[in-house]
Amino acid sequence: MATACEGLKVIEVSCGMAGAEAGMQFADNGAEVLLIEPPSGHAMRGSPGFLVWGRGKKSVVLDLKTAEGVAKLKELARDADCFINDFQPGQAEKMGFGYEALSKINPRLAYAAITGFGETGPFRDLPGYEYVVQAKTGRMNSQEGFRKGPIFTPTPIATYGAAMLAVQGLLAALQARKHTGKGQRVHTSLLHALTTFDMGGFMHMMVKQDLADSGAVRGVLALAFMTPKCADGRYLQMCSRMPHLFRNWMRALDLEALYEDPAYQYMPDVVGSAAEMAGLLDMIEVKMLEKTSEQWLEIFSKNDIGGDPFLQAKEFLHHPQPVACGRAVEIVDPKVGKMRQIGPLAQFSKTPSVIVRPAPAAGQHTKEVLAAIKPAAHGAAVKAPAKTGRALRYPLDGITCLEVAYFYAAPFSMTLLAEMGARIIKIEPPQGDPMRRNWSSVYSKSAQGKESVILDLKHPESVEIVHRIAEKADVFLTNFRPGVPAKLKIDYDTLIKINPKLVYLYGGCFGSKGPWSHRPGFHSTPNAMAGSGFVESGRGNPPRDRTFPDPVGALSAATAAMMGLQARERTGQGQYIETTMISSLGHTMARWSLDYAGKPEDPINDQGQHGLHALTRLYPVKDGTWLFLMTCLEKQWQALAKAIEAPELLTDKRFADAGARAKNDAALIERLQTALASRTAGEWEQRLTKAGVPAVRADEYQHHDFMLNHPQIRLNGLAVEDSLPDKGKFWRSSSCVQFSDMPTRYAHPEATGSYTEQVLREFGVSERQLEELHRKGTTVAVGHGLPV
Secondary structure, eight states: OOOTTTTOEEEEEOSSHHHHHHHHHHHHTTOEEEEEEOTTOOGGGGSTTHHHHTTTOEEEEOOTTSHHHHHHHHHHHTTOSEEEEOOSTTHHHHHTOSHHHHHHHOTTOEEEEEESSOSSSTTTTSOOOHHHHHHHTTTGGGOOOSSSSOOOOOSOHHHHHHHHHHHHHHHHHHHHHHHHSOOOEEEEEHHHHHHTTOSSTTHHHHHHHHHHTTOOEEOIIIIITOOOBOTTSOBEEEOOOSHHHHHHHHHHTTOGGGGGSGGGTTTTTEESOHHHHHHHHHHHHHHHTTSOHHHHHHHHHHHTOOEEEOOOHHHHHHSHHHHHTTOEEEEEETTTEEEEEEOOSSEESSSOOOOOOOOOOTTTTHHHHHHTOOOOOTTOOOOOOOOOOOOOSSTTTTOEEEEEOOTTTTHHHHHHHHHTTOEEEEEEOTTOOGGGGGSOSSOOGGGTTSEEEEOOTTSHHHHHHHHHHHHHOSEEEEOOOTTHHHHHTOSHHHHHHHOTTOEEEEEESSOSSSTTTTSOOOTHHHHHHSSHHHHHHOTTSOOOOOSTHHHHHHHHHHHHHHHHHHHHHHHSOOEEEEEEHHHHHHHHTTTTSEEETTOOOOOOOOTTSSEEETTEEEEEOGGGOEEEEEOOSHHHHHHHHHHTTOGGGGTOGGGSSHHHHHHTHHHHHHHHHHHHTTSOHHHHHHHHHHTTOOEEESSSOOHHHHHHHOHHHHHTTOEEEEEETTTEEEEEEOOSOEESSSOOOOOOOOOTTTTHHHHHHHTTOOHHHHHHHHHHTTTOOOOOOOOO
């Protein structure tokens, strides 16, 4: 069978996970991916994660510090479709393979540049490592942990996000190339990616204001996503977000009578006071201790209650649910032997991903690839690109997506496409997308940039209208549990008959088949099942809930949708595509999500949640400030010892090389802690950065404030001023991908149903029918019914 990216040639010149993950997505889907490595090998080859990120690629060793190496790279780029580069800003340009240089050779080239902090601003030249970005932006400073101070956050969400955004941007540039005949430069960064993980935007301020007078408190995160301890000492991660799911849980706990008390009638969304919230949490914790985790999971399954076990990343690969959905694959690697690792990001019914080749040895394909280069005719002019004559405002101008999905993980994927210019028609029930319960009926980040249409799909007239829209759409998205789309007559089999070219995307939590497919799933489910709950919490600590799986799911679903559009370009057909939230986080956890005999112990947070080891760690220093230190390279270790005035570290046999330092990690931590205590974090940041050592102050900012207001954000165009009728002006995050030849789209927040009449008229609904639908309540927004 064909693959989505078959026929594409992709060149990857990467040094980190972001570029490597992006290249892997193209390789998994049939593109020829040439991994250009230096003579010393790719920087990530020392990580077990490279066994995942390198799969399916061809390795070509070129010394890009030489004119000869750059010349050969340019020859390879002459007929390439895509180029991926994750170097520091300006580095590729200095070395001779920036976009301007390559586009002169190949005007059709789509070129992705991935940076750490963006391409301008005061932090532009800071090392673009995942943990440096998380520390400097205040994300570590804004996490709850088991102690005070910044908390180390191991899961590489910004890196994964940047990879997904780069893939989406490249595929959007290829979509635009159909009409313009020309490629363009795509830029994103780890900082851009972090904006996707702020699910509320400015709403934290608005929510506090809404509740201030009543004394009531919002209970969703505290109640619906509890992590209670069970009788066997194990913890479960709850995910009973919807009111009916939470009520099912209260009934199982014999606490349903609480609903008769006005303070608890709106559980889990709102509770009467902080004191009543605390009392409720205590009651639930006592009840959960009455049974073992296995007993509770059986009860949850039978009674439609959201709750999940915490698994290690390796355990996840063997769990029957991802296995049933084909999300764990086995590959034989020439070095480590038989290996199980995270499988394809998405399943495609007509252009399935192909994962069969392990990561190549360094330079394995150099001779083969270089021998196949066809020399360009001397002095030949660059071939003028073909054009269709159609002018585009945005890269995805002309693409229409129909969304019938709730909450964040699936809907925000369409927001990402909207930012690149796609039209998104979002169908909502009269109560609105339940995500609006988190904030307000007016604003939801996952509904941003969309045309909100109220249609009660319980009425046949509404379904008929959805069918009319689907007939003209390019992409259809849903995330309802298996069986529901068919019941509503919006399933794949129904819609593909109406529109054979429809890209149908199911972006659920567990998948459409398997023993757990019927279970409810929210952001906390992947956090528990894919292993991040343990990795984040720290060795020996109870596992913790983190909110990043929702954005991870959205980023993955958007990539799958773009892959589906690319496949349609090749085949002329639509198809069924499926992503799952649990496996999307499994990709983010690829460093941990693989299993083979003799695999080194996985690094996880230490018990104090300071870091992975002495050289990737938070240190409390002078005046109560916190420094984050990350030393990856031997030259950085050498520079560190000199900068902290401890040259004896370089002659101490305990720290002679990386292996010795790992064996003597505790001693090295103690030695570094003593040396670093002499200065403040700000002083160390200035001194160490100047010496070439990645180190930043970690407690200077609160993350939310940084991501909306800091000059680094504003100068890189990552925040935009907006307004709401009842809230005035505010700043919110803006688009996550930037294109050299086209702008991205900044769409205003829209209230529930604000486009209902306009869209229905467009798709043939008469004025008389509109009146009748409104009279029945089919198209009337009634709101979420909460007191705030």
